[in-house]
Amino acid sequence: MAIQVLDEATIGKIAAGEVIERPASVVKELVENALDASARSIVVEIAAGGRECIRVRDDGLGISAADLPLAIERHATSKLRRFEDLASLRTFGFRGEALASIAAVSDLEIISRPPDAVHGVRLRSVFGRRTALEPVAAAPGTVVTVRDLFANVPARRSFLRQESTETAYIQRVVGACALAHPEVRFELVVDGRTVLATDGSGSLENVLVGVFGAEAAAQMVPIQPTDDLGDQARPLRLEVHGCVGLPTLTRSNRLGMLFFVNRRWIESRPLGVAVEQAYHTLIMVGRYPVAVIHLELPPGSVDVNVHPTKREVRFSDERAVFNAVQAAVRRTLAQHVPAQSVPSVSFSPLSPPAVQRRLVLADPTRVSRPVIRVEAEEKLHTDASPTPSSSASGERLLPVLRVLGQLHGTYIIAEGPDGLYLIDQHAAHERVLLEQLMVQYERAAVDAQVLLEPLVVELTSAQLAVLEDYQEELRQLGFQLEPFGGSAVAIRAVPAVMHRRSPNTTLLAILDELASGGRGTSRLEALAISTACHSAIRAGQELTLAEMRELVRQLEECTAPRACGHGRPTMLHLSQQELERQFARR
Incomplete structure (x- = not known):
């Protein structure tokens, strides 16, 4: 095949693919341009996750009528004169490709007015085809509007994820820019609703509240x-x-x-x-x-x-x-x-999975408070003394273990007929809670813990996206969550296995884990694994001998006792033969 020079339209689309990966890339480039223009207030508005519309409004220095046509030309920049300038670069944009790349794959409109200009100027480029400049009434600064992103590149548009996910990417970009520039006021408006706002006071601590939430910022x-x-x-x-x-x-x-x-x-x-x-x-x-x-x-x-x-x-x-x-x-x-003060958490003996209970806390934010009411107690099994778990063939999965003590507040030391066992108390409890949740779900008897008062928690866009995707699975496992305006949600009930943990922090941790992919053969199992993990006792938590015995007994009843839901081992075994060999007895 003969070598030929590509046409400008193809070159522009290829170059755009290197710079503009998704709507968040557009937001990043436009916000950085606004920062380079000394903007003190930047407002980002998006619709449909940025697919339909992205608008970035700033009060910066603006672009003159003479320079505006050059702004969407490739390799045109006001921030670099020669290659050596890269060694002392202090601006964000310098390649001169951002606006040109955006213009190649969108319907782009720029309205800009320098502070000393009488009026503003509007420039429009429809997928690389530029229209004539025209004067318009405008406030000092620049407004860039990007519509129908990737409409002329269907293959790239098809790779975009769902709107909530793309919105989460954009919120992360705007949050990062706000953290880098606390002296600049930022606002992010998603489908007409403000989801992030900073005051531009110069205080990084104030921006942390806007980006991470008050509870996280306090820590x-x-x-x-x-x-x-x-x-x-x-x-x-x-x-x-x-x-x-x-x-x-x-x-x-x-x-x-x-x-x-x-x-x-x-x-x-x-x-x-x-x-x-x-x-x-x-x-x-x-x-x-x-x-x-x-x-x-x-x-x-x-x-x-x-x-x-x-x-x-x-x-x-x-x-x-x-x-x-x-x-x-x-x-x-x-x-x-x-x-730091170490939180004091009381630990009650674990309830056997054969008993279904409804637990109500006196104070939903203090997991160490005693249970004040136990309702709807119902035996699901008639056996008074459950036997250790066994496989389908009848073979026992774990030997009978005798608890000896605890090591470093993390590992339970137990004696078996064939040696010594070290049991990871967190992994073991996670396995126990996971199987309890799955058994309850299969029997349509999920045990929920109702809070005396709803607990309101603020969610990030990524957490909101997971909440929307997992609505049915959350309900099936005992979560009762209701919208509370904006990005807030009211927690009215949670699975009873969570009664040892703060419901709000546990829910946030679960949503974060699911946002990163989770683990499980199904969405419900992934949710159950995450719920069990974040509800289980922690490493470093001191247990009484009775509590350790109860945990080991429940682990013996599990159908898969040797690993937690994430695949980590629950125990290690040191055989009698190995002990004798190490002590030179054989």
């Missing part, structure tokens, strides 16, 4: 300033600041960790590892911290031109940056964690 502390970030960091003139969550604030995925380099939001797996290592031994394995990390360093020490979307950067000394971030976070945690 975040500022990174302590320090002059001792390591010898390697000094030549870089590196500064680390921001906020990190206390170990009480965790997520089931890494989305709660955000990193900024000279106010540019980036993705960095190495920096994520640095933060996770700083929390080592402070949070449970499989949970991830919440952190907003700002790095300030000379532009020449970081290369922002390694990815078309500027999503990734390269540091001149990766190891020094890694060590500095880890040291700053660890030092901050060391100053705050010892001062």
Whole structure:
């Protein structure tokens, strides 16, 4: 086949694919343009997850009538004059491709007016075909409207996810921009409803409330300033600041960790590892911290031109940056964690799965309060003393175990006929609760815990999306949730297995886990696994001998006692033969 030069339309669509991946990419590019224009107020409005319409309004410097036609030309920019300027770059956009790429795959309209202009100017480009400029009445600043995104690229449009998911991506972008610029007022309007707003006061703490919610923001502390970030960091003139969550604030995925380099939001797996290592031994394995990390360093020490979307950067000394971030976070945690009061949680002996109960708490926010009423007690089995579990062939799945004690408040030590067993109390309890939930569901006798007063909790867009997708499964497992205006939901009832945990934090953790994919052969099983995990007793929780015996007894009744719902083992076995070999008895 002969070599030929591609036509401009094809070139534009290909280039757009490198920069514009989804509606959130459009929002990111337009917001960054507004920030480069010194905007102090930015309003983002979207409809149908950004497919139908994206509008970004700012009060920045605007674009003159002479420059506006050039704004949608490829490789046209006001932020770069020569290649050497990249070494001292302090703006967000510099490639000159964002507006050109957006114009190639959408119906684009730009209305802009510099503060000293008498009127504004409107430019429209319909999938790359530009119309003539025309004067319009407009306030100082710029309004960019993007309609019918990817309508001329059906293949790319078909890869977009459902509206709620695309909205969640957009909310994450706007939230990140707000965290990078607390001095700028941000507002995100989704289908006519404001879902995120910041006051532009310059306070990062205020922005944390708007992005993460008041409850999470209350568990975040500022990174302590320090002059001792390591010898390697000094030549870089590196500064680390921001906020990190206390170990009480965790997520089931890494989305709660955000990193900024000279106010540019980036993705960095190495920096994520640095933060996770700083929390080592402070949070449970499989949970991830919440952190907003700002790095300030000379532009020449970081290369922002390694990815078309500027999503990734390269540091001149990766190891020094890694060590500095880890040291700053660890030092901050060391100053705050010892001062934390350890919550006192009372633990009642576990109820056998044969008994269905309705539990009502005196105070839904305090799981340590005693149960004040037990209703509708009903025996589902007639056997007074359940026997240990067995397989379909009648073979016992676990031997009879005798509990000896507890190790580090985490592992139950038990003796069996063939050696020693170490039982992970959290994994074991998770397995017990999972099977209780599934048995109750199969028998249409789900045990719900009704709260004396509804508990209202604010959800993120991602959590709302999961809530909408799992409405039926949540109801089937005993959740009773009602909309409470905006992004809030009222919790009226939860599965009875959750009575040891705070309903609001547990629900948020479950929704976060499901948003990251969950685990299970069905949606209902994924929900049941997550509910059991976040309702089970924790590692480090002291148990009495009677409580340990009851937990082991219930584990013996399970149909799959050797692993929790996530696949982690519930126990380890040290055989009699191995003990004798280690002590040189054979």
